[in-house]
Amino acid sequence: MRIREVGPRDGFQNEPEVLPTATKVDLIERLACAGLTRIELTSFVRPDVIPQLADAAAVLEAVRLPASVTASVLIPNERGLESALEHRSKFQEINGFLSASESHNQRNVGRSVAESLAGLGRTFARARAESLRVEAVISTAFGCPYEGRVEPRRVLQIAEQLAELGAQEIGFGDTTGMANPLQVAAFFEEAARALPGVELTAHFHNTRGQGLANVLAALQSGVSSFESSFGELGGCPVPRGATGNIASEDLVSMLHEMGIHTGIDLGRLLDAARAAQQALGRPLRSHLLSAGPVDWQRPPSG
Amino acid sequence: MRIREVGPRDGFQNEPEVLPTATKVDLIERLACAGLTRIELTSFVRPDVIPQLADAAAVLEAVRLPASVTASVLIPNERGLESALEHRSKFQEINGFLSASESHNQRNVGRSVAESLAGLGRTFARARAESLRVEAVISTAFGCPYEGRVEPRRVLQIAEQLAELGAQEIGFGDTTGMANPLQVAAFFEEAARALPGVELTAHFHNTRGQGLANVLAALQSGVSSFESSFGELGGCPVPRGATGNIASEDLVSMLHEMGIHTGIDLGRLLDAARAAQQALGRPLRSHLLSAGPVDWQRPPSG
Numbered sequence: 001m002r003i004r005e006v007g008p009r010d011g012f013q014n015e016p017e018v019l020p021t022a023t024k025v026d027l028i029e030r031l032a033c034a035g036l037t038r039i040e041l042t043s044f045v046r047p048d049v050i051p052q053l054a055d056a057a058a059v060l061e062a063v064r065l066p067a068s069v070t071a072s073v074l075i076p077n078e079r080g081l082e083s084a085l086e087h088r089s090k091f092q093e094i095n096g097f098l099s100a101s102e103s104h105n106q107r108n109v110g111r112s113v114a115e116s117l118a119g120l121g122r123t124f125a126r127a128r129a130e131s132l133r134v135e136a137v138i139s140t141a142f143g144c145p146y147e148g149r150v151e152p153r154r155v156l157q158i159a160e161q162l163a164e165l166g167a168q169e170i171g172f173g174d175t176t177g178m179a180n181p182l183q184v185a186a187f188f189e190e191a192a193r194a195l196p197g198v199e200l201t202a203h204f205h206n207t208r209g210q211g212l213a214n215v216l217a218a219l220q221s222g223v224s225s226f227e228s229s230f231g232e233l234g235g236c237p238v239p240r241g242a243t244g245n246i247a248s249e250d251l252v253s254m255l256h257e258m259g260i261h262t263g264i265d266l267g268r269l270l271d272a273a274r275a276a277q278q279a280l281g282r283p284l285r286s287h288l289l290s291a292g293p294v295d296w297q298r299p300p301s302g
Numbered sequence: 303m304r305i306r307e308v309g310p311r312d313g314f315q316n317e318p319e320v321l322p323t324a325t326k327v328d329l330i331e332r333l334a335c336a337g338l339t340r341i342e343l344t345s346f347v348r349p350d351v352i353p354q355l356a357d358a359a360a361v362l363e364a365v366r367l368p369a370s371v372t373a374s375v376l377i378p379n380e381r382g383l384e385s386a387l388e389h390r391s392k393f394q395e396i397n398g399f400l401s402a403s404e405s406h407n408q409r410n411v412g413r414s415v416a417e418s419l420a421g422l423g424r425t426f427a428r429a430r431a432e433s434l435r436v437e438a439v440i441s442t443a444f445g446c447p448y449e450g451r452v453e454p455r456r457v458l459q460i461a462e463q464l465a466e467l468g469a470q471e472i473g474f475g476d477t478t479g480m481a482n483p484l485q486v487a488a489f490f491e492e493a494a495r496a497l498p499g500v501e502l503t504a505h506f507h508n509t510r511g512q513g514l515a516n517v518l519a520a521l522q523s524g525v526s527s528f529e530s531s532f533g534e535l536g537g538c539p540v541p542r543g544a545t546g547n548i549a550s551e552d553l554v555s556m557l558h559e560m561g562i563h564t565g566i567d568l569g570r571l572l573d574a575a576r577a578a579q580q581a582l583g584r585p586l587r588s589h590l591l592s593a594g595p596v597d598w599q600r601p602p603s604g
Contacts, residue, residue, distance in 0.1 A: 143596065143598070145597075148597060148598040148599060149598050176593075177589075177593060178596045178598075180556060180559035180560050181518050181556070181560060182559075182560045182561065183559075206511070206589070207589065207592075207593045208552065208555055208556070208589045208590060208593050208596065209508070209513070209514055209548075209549070209552040209555075209556070209588070209589035209590070210514050210552075210555075210556050210559075211511070212511055212512050212514065212515040213514040213515040213517065213518045213556065215515065216483050216515045216518055216519065217518065243589060243592070243593075246511075247511065250510065250511040250512075253510055253511075253512075254482060254483070254510070254511070254512050254515065257482035257484075257485070257512075258482050258483060258484045259484065286511070287479075287508070287509065287510045287511035287545060288510060288511070290509075290545070291478075291479060291509045291510050291545075294445065294480045294510065295447075295450060296445070296450040296451050296480075297450060
């Protein structure tokens with residue numbers, strides 16, 4: 001079971017306030033200390049567009065991670081990759097992204113899907129030449145807020161192209177929480193056939209409360225790689241008040257309760273989420289933060 | 303697929319303020335209008351203990367429900383049943399309850415499980431003599447906050463006794479959200495073997511975010527009866543801030559998205575939840591209230 005923590009990028013990016021670099025570094029190190037072995041640290045985006053991540057270079061330089069952690073950086077374009085490569089020794093993986101639906105891709109990055117694929121091709125080639133591992137994430141893979149249904153065939157064709165362009169892992173994002181368990185199960189069964197040798201990752205949002213039900217369906221279809229965010233941070237909650245990413249601690253709790261090993265210390269992960277809560281000065285919304293882990297260590301009944 | 307709406311009892315009971323009878327009646331009628339065909343209307347409890355439901359008789363007398371609705375009343379004991387029977391024509395079903403774990407039952411109703419079973423036996427006999435349908439709910443069926451693990455064998459033995467005492471339906475309550483999908487699947491498969499001819503109902507809480515994942519697991523094990531609460535009301539949220547019952551609108555949304563027919567109009571159910579929100583004067587927390595239903599009615603991509 002592999003879990004990529006995306007909170008330091010996806011979460012911090014969506015906060016109204018800019019966290020100090022030292023706070024980010026502390027939180028990332030707490031996540032590593034909790035046993036997270038895949039962490040998306042930041043993104044090299046234009047600081048005028050996303051001031052929350054303007055300190056990407058400083059975060060990479062300051063953070064100290066054990067060798068067990070695969071650190072990744074979200075790369076919006078070739079220029080972002082060049083900036084990141086100035087700190088090549090600080091990360092092992094890049095994440096590139098596009099949307100499966102034309103209108104979402106257009107509104108998100110101002111390009112057609114074909115243009116995004118061409119750009120990702122160049123980015124991935126450069127990254128592979130630098131011996132970086134490459135993940136590609138396809139947003140709106142289970143539905144688009146502007147276009148509605150997105151055909152699985154279309155998503156898988158894009159995924160196949162991404163694999164040809166060098167992606168070793170492909171994440172499928174349920175960007176606005178439209179997926180249901182039946183759809184998820186059917187999709188990943190088809191994806192496994194279409195993409196042999198590619199690591200398939202599920203990135204669910206809990207927008208409509210089905211996040212962990214979709215995780216269960218994905219597990220049942222053989223998926224063993226997930227993305228989530230500590231404290232339930234981020235995930236572009238739209239409309240305001242809606243839930244975004246599934247919370248890492250809720251995911252880990254369910255997996256552990258099901259007897260699935262993750263190598264993550266749930267107590268320490270919760271400590272990291274509590275530290276984020278304190279740093280942000282507002283209550284975070286994950287279920288485990290409110291309820292705490294299940295406590296079975298009591299004398300059994302009857 | 304059968305869904306029992308428990309908000310008017312479980313939800314209103316757990317509100318700090320007492321809702322006016324007319325408001326309760328309006329909300330119940332909205333739920334019926336949305337197509338809910340099983341509604342727990344109130345409970346005949348001691349008004350000094352639960353003042354929120356002191357108007358049980360007035361609610362029963364005032365509410366106007368279509369013949370398609372099976373109205374039920376939660377009955378804490380034989381005395382409560384006698385009070386309810388003064389309004390016999392106003393409901394078709396009673397719900398009796400106990401806990402699977404001794405300490406939870408003791409703290410909840412001040413009786414041993416054996417004493418509760420004896421009382422339920424008398425209550426059910428009287429109810430059956432009045433041609434009332436009988437549901438029994440077993441709380442802490444998947445774990446107890448005081449005792450930890452509760453053996454499925456113990457829960458099923460209690461369930462068998464309840465069936466012998468006249469329960470036609472048995473609900474299994476995950477009172478503090480300790481259940482996980484693997485546990486749920488195994489439990490209901492065993493329950494179906496142990497309790498032939500008894501309707502088996504799942505009553506999940508979303509305390510740790512696994513509510514709908516547990517619904518999915520139960521569905522896969524053949525369960526087709528669920529209890530939930532509109533607006534995510536009630537469910538004894540402990541500690542404060544934790545989530546209780548799964549929200550009816552979140553449940554219905556997932557079922558509909560999976561192509562499972564419920565006969566419920568999700569838009570009207572959301573209207574009822576919004577009306578409850580307005581009546582209570584605070585934002586309710588269901589996911590659908592924030593995010594709205596999935597909208598697939600847009601031009602498809604590619």
